[in-house]
Amino acid sequence: MRTSEPLSRLRAMHTTDPEEAWRTVSAVFVPHEVTVDGALDARLNVARSDRVTFGYLTYGAETTLEVPPLTDCYHLNLTLTGRTRVRHGRDETATHGAVGAMFSPFEPSTVTWSADAAQFAIKLPRTHLEAHLSALLHDVVPRPPRFAVRVGLRGPAGRGLLAAAKFFAQQAGAQTCVPELQREQWESFLLTQVLLGVPNTYSRALRTIGGSAGRYAVEQAIDYIEAHPGRPLGGAVLASVAGTSAAALRRAFLREVGMTPAEYVRRARAARPPRGF
Template sequence: MAGVAEPLAQYPVMNTADVDEARHVITEVYVPHELDSAGGRPLDARLNSVASERLTLGYLVYGAEASLDLPPLERCYHVNLTLRGRTEVTRRAGKDHVITEGGRSGAVLLPGEASTVRWAPEAAQFAMKFPRGPLEEHLGGLLGRSVHHPVAFDVSMDLSTGPGAALMAAVRLLQTEVDRPGGMALLARAQLETYVMTALLFGVPHQYSDALRTPRAEDRPTIMRRSIDYIEAHAHEAMSVPQLARHVGVSTRTLQVTFARNLGVSPSEYIRDTRLSRVHAELAAAHPGDTSVTARAAAWGFLHPGRFSEQYRHKYGELPSETLRR
């Protein structure tokens, strides 16, 4: 839309009309492939992209009818979430076929399988690359056992409802935080990227889906009870996830997986929500002449007023000043 910056605009990687240049850049950022435009027409191709060891997140458009032929990816999974327009994806020599639509569906390309993707001129996508190692290790942590085979994701997912919508929301959250002026701490970004991996594993069916949704005996209620008791008692103090893990007597990784499986949030998100609820309770009970939003927020560790107000409104549907006035 006019006047609205496109996603990841601070991280431009490519802006070209040349097919060969686009092929070269996309190969460097994602995977080797062949790229052709219909009738050899010029492109209006753009890519904005950020990358870490866990995933590459890009906003990609070709601006023309384009066709990509990809050999077996081998070392990664490729996930396209279509934001507008349409693409056509085939895998396994045409046995898997899907047409994705903007805001409604996406597609997954797998290690070990050749694929073809055809873009309509108006199509735009979040194009993501997930290296096999981190994603399969994360899946193993969720399952409580090692993963020895590639994850056979279905070719497509529904982004409009259920787990697929949760995946799109997770990616949008990561993109929004990356785009936030001033950036964010590497630890916060790592947690959001882990959240996206979890959303992908729950959002697209695969051969491990049933096992993911089956509670494990190893997820002992003791871990959750001790963690929640500690957070409730010490929410007013400086607290880190490693510190919480040491108190409970488990690794940081085990703590994160246990929270994800039982509550669907990370430990840091639970700590933040607990503190938000304390601020909310105090503002609801206070008189506007006797306190201030900034003072109550700071008392519970929220030192950035703008970010605090946004988080508060997301949780309670109103600004903290509105709660105080009521």
């Protein structure tokens, strides 16, 4: 076992047998067909939960995967070494260290790996990714998001996505017993970075969350202030409750109620009757 590999403690497969590689990768991700050109040296390390299947995968030989429509999940490949050629529906791209690929549930795919290709392979169930998108937008998502196939990793959003994936791999691979709440926080962070880092049909709506908070965000913050008068309620806490940035929430408070969140907290506490003995 190569301990320098991501998730090396979570080894699911190391084989030179193409059939074993096909069975294991199909079981972990989705059923597909595999053609291998050369001597295989396949390795898969994987961390799994209901919300995220996060793997480090390499075949060690030029390998072609024919994948039917995913139906109930999205899938993201972040290429760490080597290259792949991707055809997803009518779209084509090539991946390498600065470019990944996103697969939506609706089209078949063909992916050809170079012999030295190694990737983070991330399976994201539709129900959980779309629920996370809905939570970020504070609204029902009327249609499933559609993502660009090509994922640039050199811009700010792409670098943030790759950093989130590496953080997830480091944390999941380093700990033997992870509290559920901690794991859910890692998963939520990764899902958010996927939605922000891969261009999709909700990208514009997601960008406006931090830039222009509205009345709904103010109402969420006010409800929380009134319900928790004794808690420390700084700008970061209230912004998290409202699903926006601290700066955007401050602007919204000034616009909607004529004062900052901090001023509202002070006035709300001053207006409460004193506690008895």
